[in-house]
Amino acid sequence: MSIAANRRSPLLQTFLGAFLILWLMVAAFPFLWTLWGSFKVEGDFFSKADWSNAIFGTLTEVETGAPFTLDGYYGAWVQEEFWRAALNTLIVVVSVVVISLTFGTLGGYALSRSPYRYAFWLLIIALMFRAMPPITLVSGYLLPFFQWNLWGHLPTTIIVLVAINQPFTLWMLTAFFRNIPKDLDESAMVDGCSQFQAFRHVIIPVMWPGVITTGLFSFLLAYNDFAVTAMLLSKENQTMVPKIASFLGTTQTKGNVMFAVASVVSVTAPLFVLVLFFQRQIVSGLTAGAVKG
Amino acid sequence: MKHKTFLWFVLPSGVAMFLFIALPIVSVLIQSVYAPHEQVVIEVENCGPFGCTKATSIDQAATAALREAEPLGRFVGDDIYTNRNHLAFAEIATLWAGAESLGMFWSQLLNLPFYGALAFTLTYTFVVTPGAIILGFLIALSVNAIPRVFRGPTIFFSLLPMIVTPLIGALILFWMIDARGILGTALQAIAGDPTLSVKASTPLTWIMLMVYGIWSSAPFAFVVYYAGLQTVPQDTLESAMIDGASRWERIRYVVLPHLLPLTTFMALIKIMDNFRVFEPIVSFNAAAHAQSLSYFIYSDLGGETRLLSSAAATSVLTILGVAILLSPVLVRTWKSFGKA
Known part of the structure; x- marks a missing residue:
């Protein structure tokens, strides 16, 4: 639908095109570069002498006999037991998503159907909670968690992440449930359903698109978190992101940097796949709050 | 819906939310007015x-017993807030009396840890927020101008810099900007200075952190503006053209007024997010040159000696900062929602 009002001058068109290509390079190049470099040795990944070494793997060939090496991945996953962290991340992320969505759909549904003022106030309070930097909350947790021996365990971290996730989940799902016509559940209640039965039999079957979109963002929050997982988990329960930070903390002996590079690529890969499959949902989720105000 | x-x-x-967001705020408030017990000292006479x-x-047993009995420590009131690591009233008074010029006073003030962190956090928030919004707007305009096939x-x-874990996105950039990395080497060649190192220079570190900030938050602005551009009222545009309005x-x-509410929304979200800037400082290992409020709390909490009281005091001050920053927006939301 190219209408006359949208036509641009050729000069502007060229400028915008050039700008876009530049931006795409800025956005994508670092990831491609690191992915490529993760199969090299440190001398190539950081090649001061000649940057083309990083592309052709000159030193990698000298040290390992092939232009590509899996040493970084072997070191990280097997030697440093990164698989343990990956397993912990899986447990944390799945639990956080499931629990947040269960709590969030119940709460969001109620907030969207309540005509009273306290529902509005609850949303405003949730918005204020959303603004709290997580690390300030973490400094409130530590002392009580130490006292009650809750510190260091996965379930503690999971419930904390669920709570930190709630304000956002509530806002998003409330906005989503408002778009499901009230008539639907009201007519079910006229037919004799209780509110919960109406929710169970009428709303749940139609809510999945919104729940999936919200679930994606809960996933991202739990997966990407550093502040909570770094401070609340003991060393053996660490998830992937704090584990990478601890690779950096240990004295940067030769090769250790490449462990970090390999694990960085390993953590990024699932996110790539996620965006690839759910791009539409992510875009609609980001804009949902904004476009509706 | 019935109340029950x-x-x-x-x-x-x-x-x-009550247990893990509201109560921790109370917990932080309480912890910030208590300090750890001093060790119990006994005097022994050896004849x-x-x-x-x-x-x-040191009477180890008595110290342990005291700590066990009162885990919070001893009540110290506002001592922690006013000490050198936080609001530092005494130090400021001395500086003010001793400073020869305003500039000198200012630079010494920023050497105090809390004010240094506050200055960086505010600079970061107010550089990155508008920067990301403008960059995102330009990307949205460009994407809107290309054929539909290429948009996907x-x-x-374009989404990648935003979706990727902040700690990891920052690390990837950090490795490239390292003196031995591709960007770091390129910068040295451009500047003609083979010893140039971004890590070693305070201004360059600040710039790098903000470049990271803009890079990672522009995609959000882009997506929101892009969606907004799809809903620009075409009829209004066309009638404006018939009425003789130029492109500008x-x-x-037409277009900018349509996008204004989106901008307010985005500024709100981005100010919240940028004020808590934290992970890039860990990734860039930049604590020596730039500290944010969140990082300040993190470094107090970590390590061998967990300075819980100090972290709690900084947390309270940070929460106050968030409240002040967001108060205009909150009041506005409250008014507009209140009417509806």
């Missing part, structure tokens, strides 16, 4: 053949 049903539906979510000597030693892949790559006037009077 509402209560049951909201209960799980409400309890989670030998050459007379008596007095020696002081373009959006895919159409943007100025």
